[in-house]
Amino acid sequence: MLRHLKNINELVLYGSISCGLAFFVRINPAFFWAVLLFRIAVLGYSAYVVSYLEDNKILGIMLGAAVFIGAIGGNFDWIILQLTYNQSAILMNGMLIFAIVLMGGALILHYRGGSNAQR
Amino acid sequence: MLKGKEKEITFVCLSLISVSCLFGAFAGDLQGYEVFRQPTKSKWGQPSETFIITEKETDPYGFDSTKSKLTASKYKSDFLQKILLLFGGMVGSSTALMLANIDFDKLEIEYAAKKLQSEGLKQYKLQELKNRIALASLSQKQQFKAELRELVILCGGDETLEADEANATDKFTNALYLSQDGHSDDTVVKLTWGLDPGSDEFNHVKKQFLDFKNGDKVDDA
Numbered sequence: 248m249l250r251h252l253k254n255i256n257e258l259v260l261y262g263s264i265s266c267g268l269a270f271f272v273r274i275n276p277a278f279f280w281a282v283l284l285f286r287i288a289v290l291g292y293s294a295y296v297v298s299y300l301e302d303n304k305i306l307g308i309m310l311g312a313a314v315f316i317g318a319i320g321g322n323f324d325w326i327i328l329q330l331t332y333n334q335s336a337i338l339m340n341g342m343l344i345f346a347i348v349l350m351g352g353a354l355i356l357h358y359r360g361g362s363n364a365q366r
Numbered sequence: 367m368l369k370g371k372e373k374e375i376t377f378v379c380l381s382l383i384s385v386s387c388l389f390g391a392f393a394g395d396l397q398g399y400e401v402f403r404q405p406t407k408s409k410w411g412q413p414s415e416t417f418i419i420t421e422k423e424t425d426p427y428g429f430d431s432t433k434s435k436l437t438a439s440k441y442k443s444d445f446l447q448k449i450l451l452l453f454g455g456m457v458g459s460s461t462a463l464m465l466a467n468i469d470f471d472k473l474e475i476e477y478a479a480k481k482l483q484s485e486g487l488k489q490y491k492l493q494e495l496k497n498r499i500a501l502a503s504l505s506q507k508q509q510f511k512a513e514l515r516e517l518v519i520l521c522g523g524d525e526t527l528e529a530d531e532a533n534a535t536d537k538f539t540n541a542l543y544l545s546q547d548g549h550s551d552d553t554v555v556k557l558t559w560g561l562d563p564g565s566d567e568f569n570h571v572k573k574q575f576l577d578f579k580n581g582d583k584v585d586d587a
Contacts, residue, residue, distance in 0.1 A: 249374070249474065252381045253466045259384045259459040263452050266391060270448065273396055320392040326399060326440070330416060 254305060261313030262320070269321020286314050374473065377465050384458030391451035394444030397421060404434040538578045545579065 265286075272282045289310055296307030402417040417429050541558045545551065552563055555575055561568040 249377070249466075249477075252378065253463065256381050256384060256459040256462045256466070259381075259388050259455055260463065263384075263388050263391070263456045263459070266388070267449075267452050267456075270396055270452070316388075320388070323392070324395045325393055326395055326401070326418065326438075330401070330418070 254309065258309050258312055258316075261309060262316035265313045265317025266320045267317075269317050273321065286318070289314050373465060377462050380458045380462035380465070384455045384462065387451045387455035387458060391448050391455065394448055395440060396443060396445055396448060398441040398443045399439070400436060401438040402429065402434040403437050404428075404430060406433075538575060541575055542579060551576065 268282055268285075272278050293307040293311035293314075297304055297311070300307075397420045399418050399420045402419060404415045404417065406415055415428065417426055417434065419426060419429070537558050541554045544554045544557065549557075551572060555561065555568065555572045556563060559568075559571055561571060
């Protein structure tokens with residue numbers, strides 16, 4: 248468990264650095280291509296580590312995940328999410344799906360299996 | 367400084383804080399913006415186009431300022447909060463990693479030892495169960511044999527069958543088989559016991575074998 252937490256900490260460190268780079272690029276768009284090339288290089292290196300090398304596979308996976316996190320966290324803003332997705336519809340559908348799953352599970356537990364099963 | 371359990375707890379708390387800081391930095395808007403809706407009708411029946419214009423983007427593709435209408439705006443950005451959250455995540459994770467580099471290996475070893483101990487206990491219990499099952503099967507076998515013997519006696523068989531079975535590997539019985547095959551007594555004794563003919567031991571064993579052959583039971587030589 249502690250080992251996984253340590254890996255998550257490393258991922259957060261690399262991911263926050265990547266996210267900071269993305270913010271920097273959005274404020275200074277002149278650096279867009281440089282940072283894009285850097286990202287592609289890091290992704291390629293992580294792919295090379297994961298596919299060819301035997302050691303440090305976790306480091307390669309973490310670098311790739313950090314680039315991914317930075318790309319998502321740095322480029323998506325709350326306003327874009329609000330404009331592109333219909334929030335009320337998402338909420339409604341989610342609640343409906345949740346209720347359907349709960350009811351189905353309760354019915355299944357009622358008729359087969361469980362301590363209060365009806366046979 | 368912190369020790370043992372306290373260190374562990376601070377490590378977990380710091381990692382949780384850093385993760386929440388990183389994902390909190392995703393929310394909010396980095397720059398101020400203006401949202402324009404431009405009423406157009408495309409080939410696929412799209413009613414309108416939306417343009418989000420920040421300070422840096424002066425002239426996006428297809429934007430016409432005379433036709434479009436301002437629908438939303440936000441001029442106060444969350445730049446500082448986002449940067450601070452990112453910084454907090456970075457600092458929290460790096461301090462947690464520094465804590466972890468000192469002596470978390472010891473804790474890992476302790477956990478591994480505990481795991482091994484519990485595994486050993488499990489193995490011991492499994493072995494005990496196996497032994498018990500083996501004993502039970504053995505007793506069942508004995509019971510079955512006894513029942514079979516009683517059945518044989520009831521059907522008119524001989525109870526002393528068992529004794530012959532037990533002595534099947536005896537040297538006297540083997541010698542008896544050899545003599546029944548047609549060998550002379552001297553060669554039989556020589557073959558089975560490996561003694562030289564003419565010695566005192568040979569004569570003694572031969573006398574015992576002849577007694578056994580004529581019907582008397584002899585104990586082990």
